[in-house]
Amino acid sequence: MTLIRRLSAAGLALAGALAGCGDSTDSEHQLPPSHTLEPAGRTIHWDASAAERHGISASDFAKSAGGVSATAGAPAPTGGAAASLHWTTPPGWTEKPPAQFRDANFLVAGDARAECYLTTLPGEAGGLAANINRWRSQLSLAPLEPDEVAALPRVSWLGGEAVSLDFEGTWSGMSGDQSGEDWRLVGLMQVGHDVSRFLKMVGPAQVIGGQLDSFRALAGSFHFAEPDADAEGMASGDMGSEGLDAGGMGAPAAGAAAAGATAAPAEDSQRTGSLAWRAPAGWRRGPEKPMRELTYFAGEGDRVECSVTLLGGSGGGLLANINRWCGQLGAAPLSEADLGGLEHLPMAGGDGVLVRIERGAGATAPAGQELMLGVVCLLPDRALFVKMTGPADAVDGQRGALIGFCRSLELLP
C-alpha cells in the first residue's frame, strides 16, 4: 500500500473519530458551585455608578478634552475649575444645563426649535471634513469636496483657527429622524490634534438669521480664564466678537486672521489650587494637559510652549531631570560638576536652576523643539519644573519673560 493511501485512510479515520466533537450551541448554562476567597489587594466599591464603573462620563470627556467649565452665566460667569472655559450668554438666550457632549447649551431667542451648543471632544474627533459633511448631511446637503472644505472661511477663535460655517437646507436631525424646511446652521469648527471644539447654532432660518450678532458675541466671549480673572476674560470676549465679525458668519473676509482678536490677553495675577503667578504680556493660556499645572504659548502661534509641572518629593532630583531633558533633545548629559555653572534664580520660595539645552542628534522631542530653557526648583516636599521649548530664536527671545514668570510663581498652601 502506498504512503498516500495509508495517510488518506488514517486521516479519514481520525476525522471520523473527531466528527462527534461539535460545539454546543445551547442558550442556557448551569453555573459551577461558588467558592470563597480572601480579596487580597482589592477594595470593592459596591453600588458604583455606571460612570464610576466605566471610568468615563460625558463630563470626563469634556474635562479631558480641554478643561471646559460647565457653568457660565451673564453678565459675570460663575466660577468653574481653574483654567476653565467661560462665556457670556447673549441677551434673550436661555442657558440650559450642560448635557452629554454639550458643554455649553443654549435655547436661542426663546424659540424651542433653535438651539446652540458647544461640544468639546478629545483628538481630531473624526477630522474637519467628516464633521463638516456630517453637519451638511443633517441639512440634507451634499458633502463638500476637499478643495471646497479648504476654501471655507477661517476665523480666530480660542487661541487657534476655526472654520466658519453657514449652511441652509432641509433639517433632517442628527439621526435623520426629524424634518424642517428652510433651516439654517451656523457654526465654528476647530479641529486640532489634542482637542476639537464645535460651536453650532441651528434652527429655522428666519430665527437664526436674526441671531447672528448674538452668536458672534457668544463665540467671542468664550475664553479660558481663572475664576478671579473673569473681568478680563469678558473684555476679551468683547474683542473676540469683533474678530469673528471680520471672519464673518457667511461673510468670509481677509480680516478673518485678526490674530489674537479672540485670544485671551496677557493675564495678570492668577492662581490655581496650588500655584499663583503673573503671566507675561503676550503669553496665552494653552489647554490643560495631563501632569501639567499650566501650559502657555508665548509669542505668535503655538511654536513656543511653556509648561509648569509640580511633583511631590524631589521629582527624581536635579541632575536626573536635567539629563532627562538632555536626552529628549539629544544633547550630551551634564555631570554633577556642570551643575555648578548653571544660573540660579529665586522662585516659589526656593532656588531655581535654569538650564539651556540645544537640540542635538538623536533627539526624541518633536520637530520644532530646537531649544529648551528649563528651570528646576527643588523644595523641601515638592519639585517645580518649568520648561519652555520652541525655535531657538523665539525661545531665546522669551528668556526674560520666562525668568520673570518663574520669579512670579508662588506655591499655595
Added chain:
Amino acid sequence: VTAPRPLRWLVGALSSFWLSCVLLLLLALLTWLGTLEQVDNGLFVVQKKYFESWFLVHHAGPVAIPLPGATLVMAVLFLNLIVGGIVRIRKGASTAGVLVVHVGILMLLAAGWVKAYYSEDGHVTLFEGQSANRFESYNRWELAILQPLDDGRLSEILAPQEDFDRHRDARPVTLRSPELPFAIELSRFTPNARVMPKGPMFSTAMPVVEGYFVDPQPLAKENEYNIAAVYAAVVEPGGARQETILYGLSRQPWTVHVGGREYGIELRRETYPMPFTIQLNDFEKQDYPRLNLAKSFSSAVTVSEPGTRRQVTISMNEPLRQEGLVLYQSSWGPSNARPGDPLFSTLAVVRNPADRYPLYACIVIATGLVLHFSRRLVRYMHSQAQRAA
C-alpha cells in the same frame, strides 16, 4: 499468532519512516506559514489557528489550502515515534542511543501537550505596597458573580468565556445557579469594544443602557489589547429585570440587590488563585546612561503563606518558583512615568506542570546522541586500526 490484517496495516502506516518525514515537513511548513501570518494577525490568533488546531485552511492569496493543524500532526508524530521508534525498532546495542533519543523526543511532545492543556499563564501587576493572591489571564475572559460574606471574604461564582462568547447578537445566553435568586442573561458579546456615553449627535445600532452603549472596535492584532464587553441583565423569578453593560475595563463590579442581598457582577480577565499572597515592597529600575531605556528592573516582594513570610527579589533572570508557580519579572509602567512618579511592576505568572520537562527531555536526547555517536566513533576507530594493521 498473526495480527488481524487491519491492525497490521495500521501499525505499518503509523510506524512508517516516510510518515515521520511527512509529519516533520508539515511541522516545518506550519511553523513557516504561522510565522508569516503572525505579522498580520498576531501571536494569539496564529497559535490558535496553526498550532492549537486539528485542521485549518490556509489562504495563499485567493487559493484556500486545507492543512492539518499542528495538534494533529504532533499527535500522529507521537504515535509514529512510539510505534516506529520504540516498539518496532530493532533492539540492540547499535540502536540503544537512537531508542533513547526517541524517548527524549516523546518527552518533548508530552511536555508540549501538558503545557497546552494543563498550564495557566497570566500576570499580576502591583504598585508598591499592593498585594495579590491571584493572577489574571492575558487572553481569556470570565464572568464573576460576587457576594460579600460577613467575615470579609467573598463568595464567587464563575462562568468561563465559553459560556457566553458565542452569543454575539441579541439572542441571550442564560446562566443559572441554585445558589443565586436570579438568572443572568448575556447578549451581544463583543470581543473588542469601547463603552461610550451616548450623545445626541449620533445614533447607534447598539442598545443604550444607563446612557452608555457598546462601540465595537476592530480586533487588535495582539489579543491582550482586546477589551471585551457584553450586555447583561439580571432576571428575577417574578420577571423583574435590571440591565447594564459589563466591560472588561470597568473598575468596579455592577451591583444588584435581589432578595435583600447584594451581588456584584463583573466581566474580567480570567483569574487564577495563587496558594500564597505576594506583596510588592519595592520596585527598582535602572536605566542605561543617557537613555530612558531600562537596563534592568527588579521587584522586592514579600511572599506570605499561612505561618510563613519571606522576602524575595524577582529580577529579569531570576524568577520566583513557588508551589508550582513561576513568577518572572516581565515589565513595568506607566511607560510615560516621570521621575518620582509611582511605578508598577508586572510579574508574568506561569503554572505549568511540565515546566521542567523540556530540560529533562534535552538531557535524555543529548545522552542518546552521545551514546549513539560514541559507539559509531569507537567502531570507526576500530575499523581504522584494523585497516592500518
